[in-house]
Amino acid sequence: MSVAGVIVDDQGRALLIQRRDNGQWEPPGGVLEREETIPEALQREVLEETGITITVPATLTGIYKNMTGLIVSLVFRCEADKGTPTTGTETRALRWATREEVSELADEAYAIRVLDALDATSPPAVRAHDGVKLV
Numbered sequence: 273m274s275v276a277g278v279i280v281d282d283q284g285r286a287l288l289i290q291r292r293d294n295g296q297w298e299p300p301g302g303v304l305e306r307e308e309t310i311p312e313a314l315q316r317e318v319l320e321e322t323g324i325t326i327t328v329p330a331t332l333t334g335i336y337k338n339m340t341g342l343i344v345s346l347v348f349r350c351e352a353d354k355g356t357p358t359t360g361t362e363t364r365a366l367r368w369a370t371r372e373e374v375s376e377l378a379d380e381a382y383a384i385r386v387l388d389a390l391d392a393t394s395p396p397a398v399r400a401h402d403g404v405k406l407v
Contacts, residue, residue: 275301280389314330332396
């Protein structure tokens with residue numbers, strides 16, 4: 273299981289990271305460690321990849337299953353508590369992106385996570401993808 277946090281600024285933009293390992297743009301996140309709770313993993317991953325501490329609880333905006341990789345991801349809309357966006361060992365670049373820019377930068381499977389978080393509808397979205405495209 274993995275988590276991702278979509279930090280939204282006061283202009284309605286989402287913070288995306290560009291991963292060092294594959295160059296892809298996506299929201300910060302990653303796999304839960306064995307002893308972590310979901311909120312702990314969300315806070316750790318966002319901090320590691322952006323330098324930002326988020327406020328919890330965050331709002332669950334979607335559940336996504338990678339049908340190829342068999343990973344379920346929980347995505348949350350987050351508020352920044354403190355910190356300045358900075359790159360880290362896993363992050364090549366960071367960018368505040370509008371809805372349009374999200375769709376241009378990220379693969380469909382990751383863009384939809386950010387767009388769902390920006391919309392923050394209730395109940396949360398439940399979607400499946402093949403790692404790149406929705407299925």
